[in-house]
Amino acid sequence: MANGLGYTIMDSPIGPLLLASTEEGLCHIQFEVEQDGIAQLTRWCKKTFLGVTPVRDDERNAAAKKQLEEYFAGERKVFDLPIVLYGTPFQKSVWNALADIPYGETKSYKDIALAIGAAKAVRAIGGANNRNPIPIIIPCHRVIGSNGALVGYGGGLPIKEHLLALEGVPLHIQTTLDQAIRF
Numbered sequence: 001m002a003n004g005l006g007y008t009i010m011d012s013p014i015g016p017l018l019l020a021s022t023e024e025g026l027c028h029i030q031f032e033v034e035q036d037g038i039a040q041l042t043r044w045c046k047k048t049f050l051g052v053t054p055v056r057d058d059e060r061n062a063a064a065k066k067q068l069e070e071y072f073a074g075e076r077k078v079f080d081l082p083i084v085l086y087g088t089p090f091q092k093s094v095w096n097a098l099a100d101i102p103y104g105e106t107k108s109y110k111d112i113a114l115a116i117g118a119a120k121a122v123r124a125i126g127g128a129n130n131r132n133p134i135p136i137i138i139p140c141h142r143v144i145g146s147n148g149a150l151v152g153y154g155g156g157l158p159i160k161e162h163l164l165a166l167e168g169v170p171l172h173i174q175t176t177l178d179q180a181i182r183f
Helices: 037-047 064-072 089-099 110-117 121-131 155-165
Strands: 006-010 017-022 025-030
Touching: 006 037, 006 064, 017 037, 017 064, 025 037, 025 064, 089 110, 110 121
Parallel strands: none
Antiparallel strands: 006 017, 017 025
């Protein structure tokens, strides 16, 4: 496939993942792909104005799949992939700050807000974090509440807990609903 968006679906310890890449690089990872994954990817393409129909392309996504397999096996701590971000300038600034969170460490939404010079934008940081198109590679799972609580995650809190445990982050963090709604 020369142009457009190519996807593949891979098995992982947290369930199937849909990986999608343009010619320039990986641009999307999606959880929960069993029933409606391609339709969700197509809607994402329309929403980001890519204007393409995704097609299966395992070869285009082979490097991303390999690096994710290494990550899940505990053999990779840093990803080395070309990525392409589709989002607003604010979202991209948040996602770039997330990418700076080292393996095995966590930051709060407030930490991210301060890092991008938007100290009062904690809720907006949460919104951008929630719209991260490349979870795991851009480690939004490493963001926790300022009180140390695990907070929402696009793949669900059990997946967030799994990823943090894989990275050796102590999971003494409480995940009650009351704490999960606070940033």
